[in-house]
Amino acid sequence: MQDTSGAAGYLNELSFTDRFHRELAPSWLNYVAMLNDFQPQPLLQPFTYLDLGCGFAQSTLINAAALPHAEFHACDFNAAHIEAAKAVAERMEVSNVRFHACSFADLLNDSSVPTFDFIVLHGIYSWVDADVISTVHALVSKLLRPGGFLYLSYNCYPGWAAEEPLRKLMNELARVKSGDMTEKVQWSLQEARSLGTPSFRYFRENAGLQDALESLARDPVNYVAHEFFNETWTLHYSVDVLDAMEGLGLTYMGSATLADNHPMLTLDPQAAERIRALPTPRLRHLAEDFAVNRRFRRDVFVRGAPASGQGGQGKLIDDALIGLVPGKETLNTRVEIPRGRLSFQQPFIDDLQSLLAGGPLRLGDILSRLGRSARSAAEIRQNLLFLVAAGALMPFSRTRSER
Ligand SMILES: C[S@@+](CC[C@H](N)C(=O)[O-])C[C@H]1O[C@@H](n2cnc3c(N)ncnc32)[C@H](O)[C@@H]1O
Incomplete structure (x- = not known):
């Protein structure tokens, strides 16, 4: 009988890592x-x-x-x-x-x-x-x-393209190793690292692969198993x-x-x-x-169709509730973003910090309490969105009692 559950190609031998996303x-x-x-x-x-x-x-x-x-x-x-x-x-x-x-x-x-x-x-x-x-x-x-x-x-x-052949190599290595999945993963990684020298042109011509291997060696083995050793990886x-x-x-x-x-x-x-x-x-x-x-x-x-927006004016976001990240309540003037770093002025950060100390607020309310002119409101909105994007602030849910 044909197995249509998808279990045949899926790695079930090791549990996945237990994380909050x-x-x-x-x-x-x-x-x-x-x-x-x-x-x-x-x-x-x-x-x-x-x-x-x-x-x-x-x-x-x-x-x-x-x-x-x-x-x-x-x-x-x-x-x-x-x-x-x-x-x-x-x-x-x-x-x-x-x-x-x-x-x-x-x-x-x-x-x-x-x-x-x-x-x-x-x-x-x-x-x-x-x-x-x-x-x-x-x-x-x-x-x-x-x-x-x-x-x-x-x-x-294209970000994974260079590593795609590395996965094949590690899977082929795992096939010839006896033992359980943990042993296979650890051995294949070790072998791949020993092959990952500049004398192999694949590694020489794909800068960053050796670092990728080193970083994989530091990851939990069940994460590496599920990421790389699943039969299907598309x-x-x-x-x-x-x-x-x-x-x-x-x-x-x-x-x-x-x-x-x-x-x-x-x-x-x-x-x-x-x-x-x-x-x-x-x-x-x-x-x-x-x-x-x-x-x-x-x-x-x-x-469905995107009929629900407000004509692209970008104002729906003003209704979002945003606040300080629990455990990281002190805002800094500099935050990391994918392109590098962003800097904000100290008085803005100080005002925001004291405003949010009491808990999350509607973005529109933060704007009206921090902004004065229309121009500064647009700038402040952008700053707030960038702080959320950088992980310095985060979105919250309203509770039913706040309705
Ligand atoms: C990589 S884990 C991700 C787990 C979780 N979503 C997370 O990110 O922490 C993939 C999960 O999907 C389950 N899974 C894979 N294929 C499945 C299928 N065909 N039916 C039901 N569950 C499946 C696996 O058992 C595994 O727990």
């Missing part, structure tokens, strides 16, 4: 929408959320605990992941997550599953085969409500993903890697000008990946 939070995804002038989901009302390939479901559990009036679903065919997630849910007394210990194919056939306002897939799309990708598309098509948001992350070209071009999603009736809204929504933070002026001169939005979308040599994307789509 802030980009999966409904408030973060709403921020992406508002930043790009799309209506956010109304989070104060009950809503539904599906995490496909949830792993240990840390992100979903935390989001569910924070938003108890919403209904979360988490699906993964690795029974160990789901058992551990269920145990945490019980310990944390989180009762608004329904777990599905099954494959995506089984979930597709489960008629008891509702439709969703959010569907998220983190770390899935590049590591499953074409059949599973078709199943994911069918799930999105069947289960994402009109106006619902899809988060899809994946490894992309790099995507962002425009191909765009086409596939458009085929499902979805529109690209923006990136959950917040800096990627701000060309000023990622592109140098020459690259930005060349990209602007390209004839179609599709080409500009692709060319940005080449300009920054992007290797990982966190795309956010909405189901």
Whole structure:
């Protein structure tokens, strides 16, 4: 009998790492929408959320605990992941997550599953085969409500292109080594590092590969196993993903890697000008990946046409709630961005710091309390958005009591 679950090509021998991904939070995804002038989901009302390939479901559990009036679903065919997630849910007394210990194919056939306002897939799309990708598309098509948001992350070209053959080399090495997966991964890495000398022209002519190997050697072995040793490992071009999603009736809204929504933070002026001169939005979308040599994307789509924006005036974002990052409450005048560093004036940072000391505020309210003239309001808005993009501030959810 043919196995259609996708389990055959997927590495199930080692558990994945247990991490929280802030980009999966409904408030973060709403921020992406508002930043790009799309209506956010109304989070104060009950809503539904599906995490496909949830792993240990840390992100979903935390989001569910924070938003108890919403209904979360988490699906993964690795029974160990789901058992551990269920145990945490019980310990944390989180009762608004329904777990599905099954494959995506089984979930597709489960008629008891509702439709969703959010569907998220983190770390899935590049590591499953074409059949599973078709199943994911069918799930999105069947289960994402009109106006619902899809988060899809994946490894992309051209940033990973140089490392693609390295993965093949390490997988071939692993095949000849006996032992369990941990031993195979560690040995293959060690062998690849010993081959990774300038006398091998592949390494000599691809600067950075030796550093990549050294950094992999420092990563947890189960992360390296899932990243590199899965049987399926597909790099995507962002425009191909765009086409596939458009085929499902979805529109690209923006990136959950917040800096990627701000060309000023990622592109140098020459690259930005060349990209602007390209004839179609599709080409500009692709060319940005080449300009920054992007290797990982966190795309956010909405189901349906972009009719909900406010005519591109960019003011929806003023309704976003932003605040200091818990644990990093002191703002600095300098922040790191993909192109280097940004500096802000000390009086601005001091005013902002004292304004936000009492908790997150609506961006529009921060503007009216810090800004005076229309011009300075536009500048302050940009500064605030850049501080969020740099991770110095972050988006928050309103609570139902703040309604
Ligand atoms: C790389 S992990 C990502 C886990 C989690 N999303 C995160 O980012 O922390 C991929 C997860 O997807 C699950 N998975 C892969 N293919 C699947 C399928 N066809 N059906 C159900 N789960 C699947 C794996 O078991 C694994 O837990």
